[in-house]
Amino acid sequence: MSEFASGPQEWVGAWSEKRAALTPDRDGLVDATTGARFTYADLDRRANRTARLLREHGVEDGGRVAVVSRNRPEVVDLFFATGKTGGVLAPLSHRLAPPELGELLERVDPALLVVETPFLADVRGAMAETDSLDTDVLAVEASDGAGDGADVDAPTYAESLPAPDSPVETATLSPEDPHLLLHTGGSTGTPKETVITHRGVVWNSLNTITAWGLRDDDVTPMVFPMFHTGGWNVITVPLWHMGGTVVIAREFDPGELLRVIDEEGGSVLVAVPAVLRMMTDHERWADTDLSSLRVAKSGGGPCRQSVMETWWDRGIDLSQGYGLTECGPNNFAMPEGWPREKADAVGTPAMHVAARVVEDGEAVETGAIGELQLRSPHAAAGYLDNPDETEATFGSGWVATGDLARVDEDGYYHIEGRKKDLFVSGGENVYPAEVEDAIADYDAVAECVVVPVSDDQWGQVGKAVVELTPGVAAFSLDALRSFLDGRLARFKHPHHLAFVDEMPTSGPDKIDRQAVTERFGE
Incomplete structure (x- = not known):
């Protein structure tokens, strides 16, 4: 802890305590998977129990707790509880392979590891990959049937929680103290663990509230995983800052997401382009009442104009955002009354x-x-x-x-x-994102990634890797190049074409460019 920590700085970690005092009866969290609802008073009582559990395992004053889980209330409890104890929460992706997970666990070196039952076997495999990791493991039962039959060879989280939920003594924190360890996307090698301080969490929240105009009655269906900065800092913590409501679920389903917006009165939606496209393709799209949505943002990669237009046609002012784990992630906003010709900008x-x-x-x-x-x-x-x-x-x-x-x-x-994606063809810089945006206007294209390949004449040229729009037949390279004539300079046109049934993803449904490059590039 910082030697300068004192007085008014204590508040930075006490999110649930402050909200419980200000808006005790307002719903702070809804679990769409189980239907459970939690007021801010409920969340603070749960955080007090969890804080006692963390202190029993030494997760205070900079001690670390790692969690491998889908989005669920227990992960929220750990966030609020580490704010009370001065501990650090390190959510780890359940999508990582055991060797990658083992390397991250060794780096984080948690005093306590909380694991949802479907991932216990992988975590045990990951721990076997390490040389010196010695940590207590608690298992969280999945509650939705996932992981049924798993060998739960660990004490359960629920049985280990102390019963008292009365207020606990909270740590005196400096804004410079870490609250989260969030790993990067990891498309190249093992992800890096990024140190997010209490100052960073608070200031990103303030930037988001002021830039996007968040309100205390806002409701968001949160679709990012909580092992990602999107799961916390894109919209969850800013809404808690205002006293709004966050809706979580174990799995993403476009129809369920539409139902939540309709029935819960969702007013803020932030999602990656793939999720936004799947929602517009779903059979419930046309019949869902979207009138409650007043803030809609796309992030995690470029959103195609055709997808944005589909949202605009429903009266939703969808725009693009930009962020990264290392900064924010909410760094830009579209000015009020922005013109549609600026749709490819982040503001x-x-x-x-x-x-x-x-x-x-x-x-x-x-x-x-x-x-x-x-x-x-x-x-x-x-x-x-x-x-x-x-x-x-x-x-x-x-x-x-x-x-x-x-x-x-x-x-x-x-x-x-x-x-790192830029390549040079015949002495000219080629930016794959620009080429991909042009190709995406072709009706048959659902997704596209352009990667460089060697060429005897030009040094490097582009290869377009395309996921087709469902029900549309494949097309020829000549047809694509003909479409691009007049839209792109000829040196930017792809010289090769390949098709995939589905793009590989990394992180929260983001296209894994590295995987595409390894398969189709050189």
Whole structure:
């Protein structure tokens, strides 16, 4: 703990305690899987029990608890309880392979590990991969049938919880103390653990509330996994800050998501493009009452114009956002009354965010493409036990995002893809995101990734990897290139074409570009 921690700084971790005092009877959490509803008073009582459990296992004053689970109330309890004890919550992806999970567990070195029963076998395998990990394990029963028949060779979380739910003594925290360890997407190698401080959580919440105009009566169906920054910082914590309601579920289902918006009066929705597209393709789309939705954002990758138009046709002002685990993640907002021709932009910087586009450390001219860098009090503190990567990303005083961007004459920022994805064809820079956006306008294309391959004449050329729109036949490369004539410079046209039944994903339903490159690129 910081030696400067005192007085008014105590509040940064006491989210459930403060909300229980302000709005005790308002629903803070709804579990759509079981139908259970929890007021803020309920959540605080649960957090008090969980805080006592954490202290029994040494999860206080910087001690760590890791959790491998789908979205469920117990994960929320751990978030609020670590705020009370001064512990650090490290949610880990249940989608990781045992060796990857083992490496992260060894790095996090938790005093307590909480595991939902469907993932116990993988976690045991992960722990076997480590050399020195010695931690207590508690099992959380799935409650929806998942993992039935699993060998639950661990004490259960429910039976281990102390009975008293009265207030506990809370830690005195500094804003610089860590609250979350959130790992990056991990499309290249084992993910890095990003250190998110209480200051970062609070300032991202403030940026989100002020930029998006969140209200105390807002309701959101939260579709991001809680092992991802999207599960906490995109919308969950900002809504709790305001006293709103967050709806969670174990699994994503587009029809169920539409039902929740309709029946719960969902007013805020943030999702990745794939989720937004699946909702519009669902049979319930046309009959669902969406009139309660007033904030709708797409994040985690470019959203196709055709998807956005489908939402606009229903009167929903869907726009794109941009974020990353290392900063925010909510960094931009669309100005009020933004014109539709700016739909491919992510907007202008939020209230307490500075942004710039640079090349070799110097700002580029308006309209030129360079690396996007961000600065904000909601930036992460760095990477856990990784000083070299921390220096590379945070060392300049700006967060180097690794994303290419440009700023137009009206101050709107446009993301042009990852810096590492750029390739050179015949001496010309080719930005795959630009090519993919053009290809996505072809009616037969549901998703597209462009990867570079070697070419004797041009050095490198693009290969378009396409997931077809359901029920549409495959097309030829010549047909695609003919469609692109007049839309893209010829040197940007793909020279090769491949089809996949379904794009591989990484993280919260984001397309795994690395997996596509490994299969189709060179």
